[in-house]
Amino acid sequence: MYNDAEPGSYGSDQFLELYADNVQWRESPTTLLPHGRGGGLAELREAVGFGASLFVDRRVELKGLVADGERADMLCTWSATIKADLGPDAPPPETRLTIDLASFMRVVDGKIIEINEVLSAPST
Numbered sequence: 449m450y451n452d453a454e455p456g457s458y459g460s461d462q463f464l465e466l467y468a469d470n471v472q473w474r475e476s477p478t479t480l481l482p483h484g485r486g487g488g489l490a491e492l493r494e495a496v497g498f499g500a501s502l503f504v505d506r507r508v509e510l511k512g513l514v515a516d517g518e519r520a521d522m523l524c525t526w527s528a529t530i531k532a533d534l535g536p537d538a539p540p541p542e543t544r545l546t547i548d549l550a551s552f553m554r555v556v557d558g559k560i561i562e563i564n565e566v567l568s569a570p571s572t
Contacts, residue, residue: 450508458500458528461493468559475565478547480534503528503545511548515555522551539572546571 449466453459467473467489474486475495485495499506506528514521527546530539539545548568553560 451506453504453506456504458496458504459506461496464489464493464496466560467492467563468556468561471560472562473565474563476567478567479538479570499528502530502532502534504531505529508549518554518556520553520555522553524549524551539570543572 450459450463452462469489471489471492472486473488473492473495475481475484477484485491506526509525509527510522511525512523525546526549527544530541530543530545532541547570550566552564552566554562
């Protein structure tokens with residue numbers, strides 16, 4: 449569902465169906481967003497739209513998943529191709545960017561209601 453990007457597109461937001469309406473989302477600071485970001489489902493949707501304005505051909509590769517009751521923790525590698533100028537210190541457009549990501553989630557009734565994401569420094 450997440451890796452549904454047609455070549456040249458970012459991909460759909462269909463995976464957001466996995467999140468509860470009252471989800472609480474937090475993402476660690478990054479070089480692109482030094483204060484981090486977070487909020488509810490609306491902010492998560494905005495983040496997906498922001499990603500679509502900067503990247504194409506997004507993919508995620510699951511590296512590990514541990515679940516126990518309401519808790520689920522996931523380690524994955526996210527990658528996408530840069531389509532916009534990210535600034536003077538960033539790689540140029542057409543560069544494939546890779547980030548390791550750890551997600552710590554709480555799931556209730558089959559929906560993610562809390563997620564904290566910790567991102568590595570990007571690599572090319």
